[in-house]
Amino acid sequence: MKKNLQTAFSTRQYMLSKDFEIYYYNDTVLPNVAPHSHTYYEFYFFLEGEINLYIDGIPHRVRPGDFLLIPPGASHYPSFLSPDLPYRRFVLWLSKGYCERLTQASTDYIYLMQLVTTAKRHVFSTDAIAFNAIQSIIFQLIEETKSTRFGKEAKVSLDVNSLILYLNRLVYEQNHQNRGDSSLPLYLGICDYISAHLDEELSLDKLAQEFYVSKFHISHAFKDNMGISLHQYILKKRLSACRDAILCGEPVSRIFEQYGFHDYSSFFRAFKKEYGVSPKELRDMYLNGTLLST
Incomplete structure (x- = not known):
């Protein structure tokens, strides 16, 4: 820091x-x-x-x-x-x-x-x-x-x-554990669940089991309301969590597994595509004071 x-x-x-x-x-x-x-x-x-x-x-x-x-x-x-x-x-x-x-x-x-x-x-x-x-x-x-x-x-x-x-x-x-609230729209309940379980398995099968609905229904409810696929949303949330962790001083070599990425190469590619720099470049920019707050 x-x-x-x-x-x-x-x-x-x-x-x-x-x-x-x-x-x-x-x-x-x-x-x-x-x-x-x-x-x-x-x-x-x-x-x-x-x-x-x-x-x-x-x-x-x-x-x-x-x-x-x-x-x-x-x-x-x-x-x-x-x-x-x-x-x-x-x-x-x-x-x-x-x-x-x-x-x-x-x-x-x-x-x-x-x-x-x-x-x-x-x-x-x-x-x-x-x-x-x-x-x-x-x-x-x-x-x-x-x-x-x-x-x-x-x-x-x-x-x-x-x-x-x-x-x-x-x-x-x-x-207020609102995941069981039937009045909450499905896609919002999924968003809350994803935010709370980024370090766990978040497959479509897993979410269908958690919310007692079909995989088809989850996919369409999410895409219709969020405008992106469930996979894209999960990826963006995980990358954002990794970015926060990097800026808080956590080792780059450890965070990709901590937030649900199975290997460093896929994490590296996704991170650079999302933010335009590699994880280590982001860390160095922040430590050197060349990273502008967003």
Whole structure:
């Protein structure tokens, strides 16, 4: 991961912006942090380290791949279990005023905030695919905040909203298993299933078995509504997941099997056709700072 995206650790506990602030921290030595609270929402996205995070006196064991939301007014502090391990995380601060404006656009933006406030649930787990997608959005956001490109402010706002909506959708769908909902159109149910099982077999036979319909019906329902074949859709989703994983620092030599490709040569050809560069070229462009955010 690019070091120029990192932020030096600060003990500051107030926002300089009226809306949001985003940071990428990578520390090995940290001072003890006293219990404190904020007037804003604080998201933690854990990449590496071993800690308990105490919220209103209750310890929460947080592991790499988890994200955590601390609402305004909640007392909290970290307890480091292995001080020798790097402590890597993203931190997003979101003001109450910004959340209120998001609510005016759609209450879908604040499902997660309401859940944390009412159910007192703070820690949320993700799989590798979802967390790589989160990291990809965050890295694009941080890069955009440091850029001087035309449309920067509009793009930053879009990226923040995209991240918040992604997290809300992720937790909502974890709490509402809608694949069995007969009111959901077949092709949408298939899309959800594919997104959640990119690392598994996704043959037409497998999907027909999962959804209790014929292969013919699945193929036509999907093509009629999505405009591309089921195979093309699965391929694009897997390539997108691989791209996120590459930009998050995962080894190219490992990701093609992790996301459903049987051999490197077929993965290489499909990736270069989709993005115009090879997987290793994409990684090198990102590390060298020559890859523009999309």
